[in-house]
Amino acid sequence: MVARVFVITGPSGVGKGTLIRGLMERLANLELSVSATTRAPRPGERDGVDYHFLTREQFDRRVADGEFVEHADYAGRSYGTLRSELEDRVRAGVPVVLEIEVQGARQVRAAMPEAVQVFIAPPSLQALRARLVGRGTDDQTEVERRLRVAEQELEAQPEFAHVVVNDRLDEALERLAGIVAENLD
Ligand code: ADP
Ligand code: 5GP
16 A cells, blocks of 8 residues: 655654655645644644644543544643544545654554654754754753653664654755655655
8 A cells, every 4th residue: 555644753853844844845745734732832833733732631632532643742741643634634645744753653653554654863962952942942941851852762763764864954855855755656
C-alpha cells in the first residue's frame, strides 16, 4: 500500500515547522494535521489553525473517548493527533503530514506501520539551543526544559528509517522533499 501519512519528528527548535512550511509549498497536495494541545497559544497562534487549543478537561475527555491516534505529555503539557484529522484524508487518499514529538511518533509507528517517519536532527546541541533562543517563543526555563527533553529524543534517532540533519535549511528541505516525493507515487 502506498504510504500517505508522513510523520516529521525531532526535538523542539530543530526546524520541523520551518521545513514543513517549505515542504507544503513544494508539494501542494499535502495537508497538515492540526494537533490538539493543552499549551497556551503563543502570540499570533490561531485556534484550529496552529493547534486545537483545549483545556485539560477537554483534552482528557477526548482521550477517554478514544479520539486520539496518539497523544503524549511534553514539557508539562499534553499534545495529540485527533483521529478526525486523519481519517477522511486517508480514506480520500490525501497525503497528511504530522509534526509530532518522539513518543507520539512511536505510537503512530505501532498503529500505522505504513506511515513514513522522518527524524529531523540538529547539527549539534549548541545549534539547537541557539535556534530555540533565537526563535524567541520560550523563556529561559522553558528553553532548558526543551533541551533536556531533546537530549533524550536524540537518542531515538536509530529507530527511524529516515534521518535528515537540518544544518543548511535548503539542503535539508531538498532531502525531506525527496523522501516525501518518492513515497507519494
Ligand atoms: P520546530 O518546529 O522543530 O520547533 P522551528 O521550525 O520553529 O522548529 O525552528 C526553530 C528556529 O530555528 C526558527 O527560528 C527557525 O527560523 C530556525 N531554523 C530552522 N531551520 C534552521 C536552519 N537550518 N538553520 C538555522 N536556523 C534554522
Ligand atoms: P510546541 O509547544 O513547540 O508547539 O510543541 C512542542 C512539541 O510537541 C514539539 O516537539 C511538537 O512537535 C510536539 N507536538 C505537536 N503536536 C503534537 C501532537 O499532536 N502529538 C505529539 N505527540 N506531539 C506533538
